[in-house]
Amino acid sequence: MANNKPSGVISNTREPAQAAVDSPDISAKELFQSIKGLNLNSYATRKSIAQGMLDLALLTANASQLKYILTVGDTHEFYHFLLILIIVSISLQIFQALLIIVLAVVFDINKVEEQKRSDIVNNILIAFTVISVVINVIISAFDMKTQGDLLKQS
DSSP: OOOOTTTTOOOOOOOOOHHHHHHHHSHHHHHHHHHOOOOOHHHHHHHHHHHHHHHHHHHHHHHHHHHHHHHHGGGSHHHHHHHHHHHHHHHHHHHHHHHHHIIIIIIIISHHHHHHHHHHHHHHHHHHHHHHHHHHHHHHHHHHHHHHHHHHHH
């Protein structure tokens, strides 16, 4: 195999197999164009809807817990404590749902003048979400079914 290139000169051409290995599937320019074309308002709306679905699942669990605690009544060791926590949790979730609707429908984050207000509403939503999670951890710590209930089932 004769090499026609002068020694010490580096060639800019690659073998076709090597070029396929080194080049990415998408160029940097195409990547920047796809990011630039991303509709942030659409993303925020989808995120809000997904969070709403998770909140709906939590609301359903809280409703079930409320039904159980009301059925058992004062015989449950932590009846009043759990009743208050469950009602507060459900109330927070309803408030969160209202904030999500406001965030998804009222604000358009593509408009600069609405970004600060939507940021404030989003931060309030995050704070209420954290409080709601802490309350639900406490609710689950005080097991809804006591040992006596478990023994009666067996």
